[in-house]
Amino acid sequence: MCHRLISRICRENGELRNGHYLSQEGELEQFTEHADMIIGENLPILMQQPLKVKSHCWFAFRHSAEVLFVEKIKVRGIVIREYEAGESDKRLTVFCKEHGRLMVYARGARKPTSKFLSVAQMFTYADFVLTKGRGFYSLAQADIIESFYPLREDYDRLMAAYQVAEVCEKTLWDNLESDKLLLLLLRALSVLVKGDLPPTQISSVFLLRFFDVFGLRPQAEACVICNAGVESGAFLCAEGLVCRSHKPARSILMSAGAVSALRFALDSELKESFFFAASDNVIVELTKAALLLWESHFEWKLKSL
Numbered sequence: 001m002c003h004r005l006i007s008r009i010c011r012e013n014g015e016l017r018n019g020h021y022l023s024q025e026g027e028l029e030q031f032t033e034h035a036d037m038i039i040g041e042n043l044p045i046l047m048q049q050p051l052k053v054k055s056h057c058w059f060a061f062r063h064s065a066e067v068l069f070v071e072k073i074k075v076r077g078i079v080i081r082e083y084e085a086g087e088s089d090k091r092l093t094v095f096c097k098e099h100g101r102l103m104v105y106a107r108g109a110r111k112p113t114s115k116f117l118s119v120a121q122m123f124t125y126a127d128f129v130l131t132k133g134r135g136f137y138s139l140a141q142a143d144i145i146e147s148f149y150p151l152r153e154d155y156d157r158l159m160a161a162y163q164v165a166e167v168c169e170k171t172l173w174d175n176l177e178s179d180k181l182l183l184l185l186l187r188a189l190s191v192l193v194k195g196d197l198p199p200t201q202i203s204s205v206f207l208l209r210f211f212d213v214f215g216l217r218p219q220a221e222a223c224v225i226c227n228a229g230v231e232s233g234a235f236l237c238a239e240g241l242v243c244r245s246h247k248p249a250r251s252i253l254m255s256a257g258a259v260s261a262l263r264f265a266l267d268s269e270l271k272e273s274f275f276f277a278a279s280d281n282v283i284v285e286l287t288k289a290a291l292l293l294w295e296s297h298f299e300w301k302l303k304s305l
């Protein structure tokens with residue numbers, strides 16, 4: 001019934017209000033059920049012809065005799081992967097506050113004249129307006145908060161940024177909130193943009209804290225096996241630090257400086273966690289530690305390594 005009535009409204013270019021439709025008599029009546037969401041291949045074309053709609057929640061479109069209803073959401077998030085699609089489109093993976101990972105289709109985003117040209121880029125942090133489809137969202141509008149553009153000016157910083165984005169992209173679930181990880185990612189990118197610290201130091205701290213957020217925090221206080229102190233150096237395995245007497249088969253040696261840096265990275269406040277002075281050797285040890293932990297817990301290798 002709703003379809004037929006709203007088809008009539010489409011033809012007359014009438015108004016559709018939030019949760020209401022116009023009856024045949026022209027009176028405003030409330031929706032009693034959600035209209036079926038019908039998403040077709042040509043939806044983005046239809047979106048170019050929206051009705052005059054006051055609602056923030058619903059749009060109606062006419063295609064042949066059918067009316068399509070599309071739910072519209074506002075999210076704040078950051079692009080963590082982009083793919084080319086079609087002749088001039090992009091598919092984006094967006095890591096969103098409160099929503100986790102969302103797949104977003106940005107129609108025409110590769111055209112030089114597209115309004116999405118600067119938005120549909122890696123590391124763009126923005127407020128997005130999305131229309132919901134079946135299995136994906138379409139980008140309708142966006143306001144950039146931070147583009148993290150300076151990352152592109154330095155190869156090593158850019159590679160570190162790709163690595164932290166890839167960790168998120170690989171481990172997130174669609175539509176599952178992971179705001180702690182989002183904060184960690186934004187913090188890591190902000191520190192990378194400043195360029196004060198070695199990029200591998202930042203990506204290693206990110207990875208170590210990622211394990212904490214993910215519930216895989218390595219034990220850094222004492223030997224995992226005998227609880228002996230490890231201040232003078234130790235081995236690191238998937239579960240954490242192990243004293244020199246209990247060297248596990250799959251482990252790496254950590255100097256006293258690396259043990260201190262590991263503890264600082266894990267235990268300090270997020271805003272401070274990247275900022276410590278470390279020798280090149282200690283940063284190499286931290287990087288190896290982060291990679292050992294990654295390879296111990298996840299089957300796939302990070303492409304960006």
Ligand SMILES: [Zn+2]
Nearest residue numbers: 223226243246
């Ligand atoms: Zn021990």
